[in-house]
Amino acid sequence: MGRNLTDNEKRTLEDCLRNLRSLRGCEAAYIEPGSNPADPDALHLKGPWGELDYLVMTRLRLSTAGAEIAINQIKNGPAPDRSLLVTDYISEDLSRKLRQSGVDYVDAAGNASLQRPPLYVEVSGRKRVERRGRSSRAFQPAGLKLVFLLLRVPQAARWTYRDLAGEAGIALGAVGPILRELEELDYLRNSGGQRLLQSRHDLLLRWELGYGERLQPSLDCQRCRLAAGLKISDxxxxxEQQGMTETVLVGGRLGTCLLLQQGTATGASLHYDGDALRTMLRLQLIPDPNGRIRLMKRFGHADHWQGWRPQSARIADPLLLHAELQLDGADSDDLQQRLFQRYLMPRFAEERIE
Known part of the structure; x- marks a missing residue:
């Protein structure tokens, strides 16, 4: 069950299927994905009211940021009106957010919201089911750094452990277990003695969720605002004036607007090398929990865009830009779509590595 699911995710999906089957007259069947790595997981529901299919997105331990990313991924996915979010637990606050966004969901505790005519289901108030299981190393901070490198440079799957560790900025001893887990999840396969990356788009969706929930917070991310008289577009x-073009990357909405040469920069992410306080002083940044600028450490050596850019300031790679736009919610939908179509779609058009 579930080609790209961890053991915990498989158990959660089984619990959710059991909860759906407990609804009066409801039959729920899991549909195995086809041979194409891009084929999604699906559920078939049947009852006195008729029958319908859902495409399934399974994500665990959703935070507010994670829910925002999941909503954006579903809304910008191939079938936003027939997608189902499957998770271990949805709090009351997150359930309201999902319903307001028109996203159907079911959790392992038994909570559910299905709003696809003629099917209407609303179950709330169920408590979290506590379960201990093996944690996924591939989607913890070190694993997410390595996954980013593989998405950014698919040929890196063939590299030595030492080269992967150095380029991703992680411990050498972490590489082997992470790669083995990616193989278990069918994101890597062995062909002729070489590792090959597959199911890249699905891996991207999982990486983006992990970036917002785990990797970005681990980079000492803090919110800031600019000193009076300065605008984000400045x-x-x-x-450039501070001589920081080699140590600071421009990301988020500002980086995207610069790369696409369109849109209004109402927010930004800045990725820095060195000392945070020194960076803030030189760029006239003031800590502010409601600020529109996210300041965080850089990671690895593949985080910057290597193509043409309109100014001397370096721009974060489109993978980072797209993940950061997800955190801005619906306000960035148009920029997300344009960025994906122009810069990311060509990367994921071919599953086979030449």
Whole structure:
């Protein structure tokens, strides 16, 4: 069950299937994905009211940021009106957010919201089911750094452990267990003695969720605002004036607007090398929990865009830009779509590595 699911995710999916079958007159069947690595998981529901299919997105331990990313992924996915979010637990606050966004969901505790005519189901108030299981190393901070490298440079799957560790910025001893888990999840396969990356788009969706929930917070991320008299659009020139073009990457909405040469930069992410306080002083940033600028450490050596850019300030790679736009919610939907179509879709068009 579930080609790209961890053991915990498989158990959660089984619990959710059992909860759906407990609804009066409801039959629920899991549909195995086809041979194409891009084929999604699906559920078939049947009852006195008729029958319908859902495409399934399974994500565990959703935070507010994670829910925002999942909503964006579903809304910008291939079938936003027939997608089902499957998870271990949805709190009351997150359930309201999902319903307001028009996202159907079911959790392992028995909570559910299915709003696809002629099927209407609303179950709430069920408590979390506590379960201990093996944690996924591939989607913890070190694993997410390595997954980013593989998505950014698919040929890196063939590299030595030492090269992977150095380029991703993680401990050498972490590489082997992470790669083995990715193989178990069918994101890597062995062909002629070489590792090959597959199911890249699904891996991207999982990486983006992990970036917002786990990797970005681990990078000492803090919110800031600019000193009076400065605008977010002034940041590229300020970075250049301070001689910081090699140590600071422009990301988030500002980086996307610069790369696409369109849109209004109402927020930004800045990825820095060195000392946080020194960076803040030189760029005139003031800590502010409601600020529109996210400041965080850089990771690895493949985080920057290597193509053309309109200014001397360096821009974060489109993989990072897209993940950071997900955290901005619906306000960035148009930019997300344009960025994906222009810069990410070509990367994921071919599953086979030449």
């Amino acid at each position: 940041l590229p020139n300020l970075i």
